[in-house]
Amino acid sequence: MNELITGVIKGERRAIARALTVVENERDGAEMLLAALFPHTGRAQIIGITGAPGTGKSTLVSALAKAYRAQQQTVAIIAVDPTSPFSGGAIMGDRIRMRDLAGDPGVFIRSMATRGNLGGLARASRDAIRVLDAAGFELILVETVGAGQSEVDIARTAQTTLVVEAPGLGDDVQAIKAGILEIADILVVNKADKPGADSTVSSLKAMLELGHPAAREQMVAHHGRILHVQNPAAAVEARFWLPPVLRTVASEGGGIPELMQAIAQHRAHLALDGALQSLEKQQIEIELHDRLRAALIARLLAIIPQEMLADMIARIQARTLDPHAAVQQLLAAQVSQYPDLR
Amino acid sequence: MPAIRVLIAKPGLDGHDRGAKVIARALRDAGMEVIYTGLRQTPEMIAEAALQEDVDVVGLSILSGAHMALVPRIREMLDANDLKDVPLIIGGIIPDDDKSALTAMGVQGIFGPGTSTETIVARIQELVGAKGEASLL
Numbered sequence: 001m002n003e004l005i006t007g008v009i010k011g012e013r014r015a016i017a018r019a020l021t022v023v024e025n026e027r028d029g030a031e032m033l034l035a036a037l038f039p040h041t042g043r044a045q046i047i048g049i050t051g052a053p054g055t056g057k058s059t060l061v062s063a064l065a066k067a068y069r070a071q072q073q074t075v076a077i078i079a080v081d082p083t084s085p086f087s088g089g090a091i092m093g094d095r096i097r098m099r100d101l102a103g104d105p106g107v108f109i110r111s112m113a114t115r116g117n118l119g120g121l122a123r124a125s126r127d128a129i130r131v132l133d134a135a136g137f138e139l140i141l142v143e144t145v146g147a148g149q150s151e152v153d154i155a156r157t158a159q160t161t162l163v164v165e166a167p168g169l170g171d172d173v174q175a176i177k178a179g180i181l182e183i184a185d186i187l188v189v190n191k192a193d194k195p196g197a198d199s200t201v202s203s204l205k206a207m208l209e210l211g212h213p214a215a216r217e218q219m220v221a222h223h224g225r226i227l228h229v230q231n232p233a234a235a236v237e238a239r240f241w242l243p244p245v246l247r248t249v250a251s252e253g254g255g256i257p258e259l260m261q262a263i264a265q266h267r268a269h270l271a272l273d274g275a276l277q278s279l280e281k282q283q284i285e286i287e288l289h290d291r292l293r294a295a296l297i298a299r300l301l302a303i304i305p306q307e308m309l310a311d312m313i314a315r316i317q318a319r320t321l322d323p324h325a326a327v328q329q330l331l332a333a334q335v336s337q338y339p340d341l342r
Numbered sequence: 343m344p345a346i347r348v349l350i351a352k353p354g355l356d357g358h359d360r361g362a363k364v365i366a367r368a369l370r371d372a373g374m375e376v377i378y379t380g381l382r383q384t385p386e387m388i389a390e391a392a393l394q395e396d397v398d399v400v401g402l403s404i405l406s407g408a409h410m411a412l413v414p415r416i417r418e419m420l421d422a423n424d425l426k427d428v429p430l431i432i433g434g435i436i437p438d439d440d441k442s443a444l445t446a447m448g449v450q451g452i453f454g455p456g457t458s459t460e461t462i463v464a465r466i467q468e469l470v471g472a473k474g475e476a477s478l479l
């Protein structure tokens with residue numbers, strides 16, 4: 001285990017790959033490994049890439065990684081794909097679009113299956129990011145599942161979240177439904193070489209002006225006058241970040257320099273007034289709640305007798321007990337019986 | 343038991359990946375996590391992906407007839423990446439005459455056209471199971 005830890009910190013690729021497996025499989029020693037790596041984390045810039053299937057996320061990740069490599073930054077990529085609920089297996093094909101990165105020792109790509117987790121990432125993605133952070137990668141690009149909805153995990157993990165759209169998906173209403181605009185720091189209309197890109201851009205802009213929290217705050221701040229912030233730099237000055245809408249042709253590298261500039265501007269925005277610190281604080285709070293919830297549930301289920309649960313389920317089904325009362329009874333019984341739960 | 347991770351790669355220049363995709367789907371349906379890397383993978387790319395993805399098994403689909411040239415190179419690259427214990431299996435059009443030579447090169451499963459996917463799944467499970475036991479010793 002010590003060898004693995006030092007290997008990761010030294011950036012040895014085999015050690016990194018093994019550590020990712022330990023973390024992903026929650027193997028014995030995973031917690032110890034993560035504890036040892038944790039002091040070495042917090043340095044990487046984490047960028048999330050989300051959006052509906054086929055919009056070009058992997059292609060975009062590849063183009064971005066290549067451009068950051070040209071600036072001598074090291075890049076790790078985590079590409080998350082859905083686990084089949086029927087078999088528990090997965091096919092992960094994101095590397096197909098990343099072949100331009102092959103053979104570059106400054107790049108590390110890892111595919112992860114969701115293994116039943118909802119929310120766009122795998123349960124272990126956060127920890128996998130920490131392994132890569134500790135290994136010294138300067139940039140970590142995280143491609144989410146691309147279910148196109150409830151991809152909130154990424155916004156709770158990344159510093160900057162890109163939401164990728166493409167023309168012709170009939171996505172106008174979809175985006176609102178999915179609440180995807182709320183998590184976007186930058187909106188990317190990829191496949192801008194295809195017909196319909198203009199209308200995708202303008203409908204996104206219109207939705208942003210109406211619906212985005214930053215836009216609403218701006219309206220309040222400016223006494224109901226709607227401000228049109230076209231220039232992201234102006235948004236920085238205004239202390240409100242209104243997500244810019246950018247066009248890319250990822251397959252040709254089109255629009256990548258502008259996208260990198262917007263990412264840098266968002267980073268600069270986060271550096272204002274300790275915004276980055278408060279984002280991180282929020283993310284830690286959410287993570288702590290998640291972990292506490294999972295740990296408490298596991299503890300409780302381990303000590304509540306199976307028969308007691310089965311009995312309660314039967315009584316609820318028979319309508320002689322309601323679910324709220326059942327929870328109260330379970331908690332009361334367990335807390336009095338097991339004082340260490342308090 | 344965490345899912346078995348398998349890299350399915352298509353080395354060489356032939357442009358058909360129907361067979362590789364059928365296998366990928368069958369392995370997924372058997373509960374495995376398949377990393378599919380697409381067409382025209384060089385031995386270097388295959389070994390790099392196997393390393394980064396920390397796969398349990400590497401499966402090659404070779405229809406071009408170039409297996410006698412590609413396989414030793416890929417095995418060599420895997421070994422050079424410290425992946426000596428990762429089994430290599432191949433599927434495709436492999437003449438009977440070549441099979442013993444491939445086995446001697448370290449190939450641990452050879453599946454011609456018409457092999458049932460169950461056979462391939464069973465072989466992978468067997469290879470990974472054996473490795474798991476070995477690492478417990």
Ligand SMILES: Nc1nc2c(ncn2[C@@H]2O[C@H](COP(=O)(O)OP(=O)(O)OP(=O)(O)O)[C@@H](O)[C@H]2O)c(=O)[nH]1
Nearest residue numbers: 053054055056057058059097146190191249250251
């Ligand atoms: N015309 C055009 N096609 C593109 C562009 N970017 C990507 N594509 C193509 O779109 C298809 C899907 O690209 P991916 O990068 O795999 O998309 P994805 O969002 O990662 O897909 P999933 O991971 O399956 O959700 C591929 O055939 C790409 O070649 C672009 O800018 N223009």
Ligand SMILES: [Mg+2]
Nearest residue numbers: 057058094143
């Ligand atoms: Mg993808």
